[in-house]
Amino acid sequence: xxxxxxxxxxxxxxxxxxxxxxxxxxxxxxxxxxxxxxxxxxxxxxxxxxxxxxxxxxxxxxxxxxxx
Numbered sequence: 001x002x003x004x005x006x007x008x009x010x011x012x013x014x015x016x017x018x019x020x021x022x023x024x025x026x027x028x029x030x031x032x033x034x035x036x037x038x039x040x041x042x043x044x045x046x047x048x049x050x051x052x053x054x055x056x057x058x059x060x061x062x063x064x065x066x067x068x
Contacts, residue, residue: 052062
């Protein structure tokens with residue numbers, strides 16, 4: 001768990017900003033990684049298996065179905 005840096009007595013003030021920078025960079029990196037992985041699986045097809053349904057209910061690849 002991330003603790004507040006105010007309670008870390010062994011870090012002098014000149015090193016606290018580096019520690020904060022590392023914490024923020026790590027969090028931003030995780031958010032970007034989750035976003036990149038999520039974008040590969042979300043939003044490109046109506047189902048996770050790239051299969052869409054035609055008007056008569058048959059399953060076909062989403063690339064073959066024309067969306068209006």
